[in-house]
Amino acid sequence: xxxxRVARPLIRMDRVRKQFGAGTLAIADMSxxxxxxxxxxxLGPSGCGKSTALRxxxxxxxxxxxxxxxxxxxxxxxxxxxxxxxxxxxxPWATVADNVFLPLRxxxxxxxxxxxxVRAALxxxxxxxxxxxxxxxxxxxxxxxxxxxxxxxxxxxxLLMDEPFAALxxxxxxxxxxxxLRLWAEHGLTVVFVTHSVFESVYLSDRVLVMxxxxxxxxxxxxxxxxxxxxxxxRGTQAYVDQCRMVSGxxxxxxxxxHIDH
Amino acid sequence: xxxxxxxETLAPAPVNVEAxxxxxxxxxxxxxxxxxxxxxxxxxxxxxxxxYDIPHYLIPSPSRIASTLMTDGPSLMGSAWFTVKLTxxxxxxxxxxxxGLGAVFALSRPLEMSLFPFAVILQVTPVVAIAPLILIYVDxxxxxxxxxxxxxxxxxxxxxxxxxxxxxxxxxxxxxxxYRATPWQRLxxxxxxxxxxxxxxxxxxxxxxxxxxxxxxxxxxxxAGRNTGLASRIIESSYRNEIPRMFAALVLVSLLGIAIFxxxxxxxxxxxxxxxxxxxxxxx
Numbered sequence: 001x002x003x004x005r006v007a008r009p010l011i012r013m014d015r016v017r018k019q020f021g022a023g024t025l026a027i028a029d030m031s032x033x034x035x036x037x038x039x040x041x042x043l044g045p046s047g048c049g050k051s052t053a054l055r056x057x058x059x060x061x062x063x064x065x066x067x068x069x070x071x072x073x074x075x076x077x078x079x080x081x082x083x084x085x086x087x088x089x090x091x092p093w094a095t096v097a098d099n100v101f102l103p104l105r106x107x108x109x110x111x112x113x114x115x116x117x118v119r120a121a122l123x124x125x126x127x128x129x130x131x132x133x134x135x136x137x138x139x140x141x142x143x144x145x146x147x148x149x150x151x152x153x154x155x156x157x158x159l160l161m162d163e164p165f166a167a168l169x170x171x172x173x174x175x176x177x178x179x180x181l182r183l184w185a186e187h188g189l190t191v192v193f194v195t196h197s198v199f200e201s202v203y204l205s206d207r208v209l210v211m212x213x214x215x216x217x218x219x220x221x222x223x224x225x226x227x228x229x230x231x232x233x234x235r236g237t238q239a240y241v242d243q244c245r246m247v248s249g250x251x252x253x254x255x256x257x258x259h260i261d262h
Numbered sequence: 263x264x265x266x267x268x269x270e271t272l273a274p275a276p277v278n279v280e281a282x283x284x285x286x287x288x289x290x291x292x293x294x295x296x297x298x299x300x301x302x303x304x305x306x307x308x309x310x311x312x313x314y315d316i317p318h319y320l321i322p323s324p325s326r327i328a329s330t331l332m333t334d335g336p337s338l339m340g341s342a343w344f345t346v347k348l349t350x351x352x353x354x355x356x357x358x359x360x361x362g363l364g365a366v367f368a369l370s371r372p373l374e375m376s377l378f379p380f381a382v383i384l385q386v387t388p389v390v391a392i393a394p395l396i397l398i399y400v401d402x403x404x405x406x407x408x409x410x411x412x413x414x415x416x417x418x419x420x421x422x423x424x425x426x427x428x429x430x431x432x433x434x435x436x437x438x439x440x441y442r443a444t445p446w447q448r449l450x451x452x453x454x455x456x457x458x459x460x461x462x463x464x465x466x467x468x469x470x471x472x473x474x475x476x477x478x479x480x481x482x483x484x485x486a487g488r489n490t491g492l493a494s495r496i497i498e499s500s501y502r503n504e505i506p507r508m509f510a511a512l513v514l515v516s517l518l519g520i521a522i523f524x525x526x527x528x529x530x531x532x533x534x535x536x537x538x539x540x541x542x543x544x545x546x
Contacts, residue, residue, distance in 0.1 A: 058440055059439075059440070081440060083440050085433045085437075086433075087433060089434055092538070093455045093458070093536070093538075094455075103441050105447075105451070106441040106443045106447055106451070134536060134537055135537075136537065
């Protein structure tokens with residue numbers, strides 16, 4: 001899938017630096033260009049600034065130095081980005097449908113007009129029957145699906161995901177990985193996916209940015225050489241095992257470096 | 263995977279006759295038990311008073327209190343109405359003031375830092391101690407009583423609102439930032455619903471406190487004024503040694519307090535029952 005698209009830069013991070021108020025250097029000099037239609041993972045140990053980088057791309061955190069541009073450099077609209085947090089982050093006082101309606105409501109879309117779009121987004125994550133349910137009635141995996149539906153309801157070009165499945169059980173996580181790949185392909189999304197799982201990053205991405213901590217930086221920029229589309233069978237292939245070994249090795253060497261630093 | 267497994271749990275389970283019977287028994291018991299205990303206690307009281315021939319000017323029997331309530335009903339009702347009016351107005355003003363000032367505090371740290379000490383002073387100084395001053399400074403006795411009751415009820419609402427408005431989930435805040443929500447949208451769709459559980463808890467406390475404030479203030483004001491709340495009836499009856507009437511007024515004050523508690527609890531369940539942990543009934 002990735003190879004039939006013409007690579008066009010979509011997100012450009014140029015010498016981005018992030019220093020928090022207390023003086024902690026979260027990210028030192030990060031320059032990354034993400035192509036349109038790519039599925040890129042930020043992989044690294046906790047404290048390597050991967051979530052910080054994602055939040056800066058989303059505009060939720062200001063950069064200390066450097067620039068982040070989303071191309072083409074036209075006025076960014078709130079519809080451009082979808083963000084999925086580590087927790088489902090649903091409003092417990094609103095039904096599933098109203099949670100998905102939120103981004104459209106904030107954009108001033110009338111309820112009647114939004115209704116079919118909300119329904120479509122819920123159908124895409126397989127929750128059509130749960131529109132009227134309350135978040136507390138759902139399992140962790142289903143809540144995450146609602147969160148994804150909410151991120152997709154505005155039809156964004158870019159989907160940013162911050163360790164979205166870290167808290168879920170293995171079976172649910174695999175299922176949701178497949179769902180995300182399907183949505184990525186169907187919508188022509190560009191996905192930036194933060195994870196600390198080597199296996200997840202290899203399964204999902206066509207490119208893995210291995211990050212190192214203290215200060216946060218990109219330690220390795222790896223291409224995942226495996227064919228699309230992928231399904232659960234991919235996990236059993238030699239290609240998958242090889243890629244995991246490669247990524248794992250890169251991650252391990254950054255951790256060893258960090259130990260020498262200490 | 264999740265979908266199917268959860269669907270199963272959401273689908274109606276096979277009817278468990280025994281469980282339903284047990285639930286019904288429990289529901290009946292939860293009403294019968296307190297009622298039965300109450301009736302037994304009142305019965306015991308009646309019996310003790312009769313058996314030991316306790317004079318009614320010391321401890322009146324429940325039946326005598328009931329008949330006093332009947333005979334003095336109209337005039338006591340008037341007093342009760344006065345107290346109700348006082349309490350509800352104080353509570354309403356406490357809600358308006360507490361929510362208003364709470365919103366201002368939540369929006370502005372400097373304002374909160376400068377004004378909060380005043381709110382605390384108002385709260386920690388016993389109302390009985392301030393009431394005489396207020397009665398001197400304010401011409402209308404009703405207004406003075408209202409201020410006293412308001413002072414007591416105001417603080418819980420204020421602090422509940424401030425904490426509540428600040429309690430919104432930080433990821434949800436980020437989400438609202440991401441979608442460029444206006445300040446009004448943020449208040450309406452995020453901050454206000456997040457504050458609601460705190461506000462409802464504060465309302466339950468403030469409802470009871472408003473009544474206490476109203477009664478205490480009237481005690482301080484004494485029977486000097488033409489005010490005829492339940493508290494002045496209690497004082498008046500004590501001067502005249504009309505103990506049954508004292509008890510009758512006391513019963514009315516209690517009933518008022520219970521009514522306020524039941525109403526605020528009901529409101530809380532109405533508002534939060536769908537979603538908030540505090541009001542969700544768990545299946546066992």
